[in-house]
Amino acid sequence: MLMVIPVELVGKIALVTGAGRGIGRAIAVALAKKGANVAVNYAHSEKKALETVELCRSYGVDAIAVKADVSNREEAKGMVEEVINHFGRIDILVNNAGILGNALKPMDVTDEEWDAVLGVNLKGAFIVTQEVLRYMKRGKIVNIASIAGKDGGTVGPHYAASKGGLIALTFNLARHLAPNILVNAVAPGPVDTELINPEIKERLRSLSLTEKIAKPEEIAHAVIFLLENDHITGEVVDVNGGRLMD
Numbered sequence: 001m002l003m004v005i006p007v008e009l010v011g012k013i014a015l016v017t018g019a020g021r022g023i024g025r026a027i028a029v030a031l032a033k034k035g036a037n038v039a040v041n042y043a044h045s046e047k048k049a050l051e052t053v054e055l056c057r058s059y060g061v062d063a064i065a066v067k068a069d070v071s072n073r074e075e076a077k078g079m080v081e082e083v084i085n086h087f088g089r090i091d092i093l094v095n096n097a098g099i100l101g102n103a104l105k106p107m108d109v110t111d112e113e114w115d116a117v118l119g120v121n122l123k124g125a126f127i128v129t130q131e132v133l134r135y136m137k138r139g140k141i142v143n144i145a146s147i148a149g150k151d152g153g154t155v156g157p158h159y160a161a162s163k164g165g166l167i168a169l170t171f172n173l174a175r176h177l178a179p180n181i182l183v184n185a186v187a188p189g190p191v192d193t194e195l196i197n198p199e200i201k202e203r204l205r206s207l208s209l210t211e212k213i214a215k216p217e218e219i220a221h222a223v224i225f226l227l228e229n230d231h232i233t234g235e236v237v238d239v240n241g242g243r244l245m246d
């Protein structure tokens with residue numbers, strides 16, 4: 001049979017967590033542009049999630065908003081059931097939802113903040129994956145990690161640990177779920193979203209060889225690249241303007 005590259009995304013069903021704004025919205029819209037139907041998860045930003053849904057629908061695909069705190073098992077389960085009830089299946093999962101936490105220095109991280117950051121960024125990605133795997137027999141999963149998960153970053157230790165854990169989880173799931181489900185990660189450097197305090201954006205800009213911070217669409221582009229390929233699994237794609245070259 002003739003192999004078609006890139007793999008067609010038209011008609012696929014995608015669940016993107018944390019897709020009301022920022023990188024998640026850019027991923028949802030990029031998927032819709034490719035003809036995929038999108039479930040837009042949000043935890044708090046309902047208005048923004050509905051805007052993302054409208055943006056997706058403007059490309060002629062079906063899209064719905066689904067509310068759930070991804071760190072909560074019952075809510076994650078309910079979200080996946082809602083998506084299955086509406087679309088009938090899930091072909092693509094993008095674990096994008098994430099929080100940074102406030103603390104930057106090790107001694108400033110409280111137990112509560114550790115649990116909250118690890119709860120969303122790592123446990124959340126895992127439990128949403130588990131709930132999706134009840135239904136997904138073939139498909140693709142992309143986890144949005146971070147440069148902090150590889151080099152420690154300039155962020156709090158809890159955030160870096162959560163993203164390092166997410167990269168290890170990506171490798172582990174890739175081994176367990178092959179050959180029918182491919183699992184990869186994208187590890188962005190700083191991206192121009194609400195996650196980053198505007199005051200430090202200028203400093204972060206100077207750290208990359210491209211002398212800029214990424215646009216959310218540049219991260220979405222890497223996600224689409226992984227989804228359009230049937231022979232990449234257990235990979236982490238860096239999108240950081242050359243920051244890891246030294």
Ligand SMILES: NC(=O)c1ccc[n+]([C@@H]2O[C@H](COP(=O)([O-])OP(=O)(O)OC[C@H]3O[C@@H](n4cnc5c(N)ncnc54)[C@H](OP(=O)(O)O)[C@@H]3O)[C@@H](O)[C@H]2O)c1
Pocket residue numbers: 017018019020021022023024041042043044045046068069070071096097098099120144145146147187188189190191192193194195196
């Ligand atoms: N921006 C960067 O520089 C950068 C760099 C590397 C990696 N990343 C990663 O990229 C991902 C997206 O970040 P972003 O920059 O787009 O940040 P953002 O603009 O702050 O968006 C974060 C998203 O995560 C969602 N979210 C937070 N807690 C959630 C929960 N408990 N359940 C469900 N959704 C939740 C938010 O939804 P609600 O508003 O509804 O809560 C929001 O849509 C994160 O995993 C982040 O760690 C970002």
